[in-house]
Amino acid sequence: MKVSTINKLVQTTILSAAFVLPMSVNAASDQAQVEASDSCPAYLNQTMRLLHSSEEVNLCQLTKDKTVVFVNTASNCGFTPQFKGLEALYKENKDKGLVVVGFPSDDFFQEEDDEKDTAKVCFVNYGVTFPMMETTSVRGDDANPVFAHLGEKTTSPKWNFYKYLVTNNGANVQHFNSRVSPDDEEFVQALNTALAQ
Known part of the structure; x- marks a missing residue:
């Protein structure tokens, strides 16, 4: 050859x-x-980009077998300091099966125009380590699939920092309005009950 x-x-x-x-x-x-x-339910069966990043995460994988708190956030709101409480809650309970997922939104005209500025508020000013998604809409016809589902199950956010406690891959959803802080007894009790299931 x-x-x-x-x-x-x-x-x-x-x-x-x-x-x-x-x-x-x-x-x-x-x-x-x-x-x-x-x-995985349809509303989680998708990939979304992380805040001010090219990295994407699959929401099914991120939330699988977890107790989840979904929260719509804004950088320039009177409730923005709730980031501290959400971060404390996440750090205290992440090893127990909790994941907090933040969704910045300008639906109430209190979010930065540039994601890098939103990221600075979250990661630098408040030391957030839980997953923050790209800026999206959380209400109305343009709501991202997660918040469209949460709105159908309970109610759409009426303001920033609505918190949705989700268990069993979305089968059970409880919502807490902006005035209910992450360290509020009602919220903490509901979370502890969910984590114990």
Whole structure:
């Protein structure tokens, strides 16, 4: 067999191997997504971008088997200091199965125009470590799928910092208005009950 023929065979084998591995990885990833979608409600079966980042997270994976607090936030609101309480709550309970997920929104005209400024308020001013999503709408026809679902189950946010306590992949939803702070006895009791289930 000629050397040139052997070289062509080797190159073909290498190229084939290079394409087989990514296809296998993609197939495994697709299978994982199918499995996730089977056990995940439609409103969570999506990927969203994190605040002021190119990184995306799958909400099914983020919230799977967790007690979740979804909250619509704003940087320039009288309730903005609730970030401190939400962060304390998250740190205290994340090892017990809690995840807090923040959704900045300008629906009430109190959010920064630029996500980098929103990120500064959250991460620098208040030291938030729980997941913050990209700025989106949380009410009306433009509401993101999460808040559209929460609104249908209970009520849409009437202001910033509405808190939604969600268990059983969204089967159970309780809402708490802006005036109910994260350390309010009513809220903490409901959260502890959810975490104990």
